[in-house]
Amino acid sequence: MDEKNFKSGFAVLAGLPNAGKSTLLNNLAGGLLSAVTNKPQTTRQNILAIADGDDYQVVFVDTPGFLTAQYKLQQTMAACVDRAVGEEADLVLFMVDASADYALNAKLVEKLKTVYCPIFLVLNKTDLVKDSAVLDALEARVKQDLPIQQTFRICAATGDGTAALKEAVVAAMPTSPAYFPPGQWTDRWERFYAAEFIREQIFQLYKKEIPYSTYVEIETFTEDLGPKNYIRANIHVERESQKPILIGKGGAAIAELRKRAQKRVEEFLGRKYRLELNVVVSPDWRNSSKMLEKFGYIVRDER
Structure with a gap:
């Protein structure tokens, strides 16, 4: 590695829920590292995806969709965005859904005004906008x-x-040694991704409030045992009625969930697993500092 000419840094993806940050992260990183669905607020924590080249390393940071927090879990999600754009970023990629109302970005724009x-x-989603003049006007408005x-x-x-975006991101990185060993995809453990893909x-x-009321906790994760590889996961819900x-x-529903999740986990990890799912009622866990800290979230006082 020629450290004098090597570029390395953090590129933070910031945008509203459903702006397409996780899809872009997976595209830039060349792998399915971030959960992607058609529902907003899928991402709950910052996820790092590391892209290497002969003379660069870019650490892409997928942040939760920016929102106004309504409960403690969302406060931790907002804190993830604050920390990423305010402390970690060498470059911010402000993702805007070109087909949506730009005015919805107002609070995030105010936050981005403070970054250095x-x-x-x-x-993003420019395929949904047929008139290039609309995109020109949107770009001009953001630049204001x-x-x-x-x-x-x-x-x-x-x-x-x-x-072209990735090429420009690499060019914008500062001259610096790599932050991670060559070939490392992410800073997360495999059991984290098992939970994410479940x-x-x-x-x-599932529909309505069910996805937002669940937390997946990996209780047992065994590997290198060939056909005996095994994952047991607890799915926490907030109310008895959700179970x-x-x-x-x-x-039938949880059987279908198990089948799909097992396939997804196996595709990512590259080996066979037997997946077992258990449903646990943890009342109002999204507003419990104790539960959130147990689940690995960083809880801070409401802003």
């Missing part, structure tokens, strides 16, 4: 609010425009 690093504007250095028009779902399938299969919904009539 460069900001790239990433207009923020000191945008470069703008990229992409479709994260198809990868259109993302190669939760991803909960978001895919039968998650299980379904005759256990």
Whole structure:
């Protein structure tokens, strides 16, 4: 490694829920590292995806969708965004859904006005906007609010425009040694991703409040045992009434969840697993500092 010419740094993805941050992260990192669903607020914690090259290392940071916190879990999610854009970023990628109302970004824009690093504007879902004049007007409006250095028009779902974005991100990184060993994809353990992909399938299969009321806790995670590889996960819900919904009539719903989640986990980990799911009622866990800290969230006083 030629440290004099090596570039390394943190590129933070910031945007509203469903702006497409997790899809873009997976695209830029070349792997399925962040859970992706069609529901907002899927991501609850900052997730790092590391992209290496011969002369660079970019640590992409997927943050929870920016929102106004209504309970303690969402306070921890908002804190993740604060920490990433305020303390960790060498570059912020401000992701805007080009097909949505830009005015909804107002509070996030105010936060981004306080950052000291460069900001790239990433207009996503441009395939849904047929008139380029609409995109031109949107770009001009954002530039009135923020000191945008470069703008990229992409479709994260198809990868259109993302190669040029990645090239520009690499160029914007400071000269620095790598932060992580070559070939490391992420800073998270495999059991974290097992939980994330189980939760991803909960978001895919269930409606209304169920996905948002669940937390997946990996109780047992064994590996290197060949066909005996085993994961036991507890799915925490907030109310007794949610438990039968998650299980379904005759256990049909949770059986389908187990099948899909096991397939997803095996695809990611590259080995076979037997997955067991158990439903636990943990009353109002999203507002319990004790439970949130047990689950690994950083709890701080309400702002």
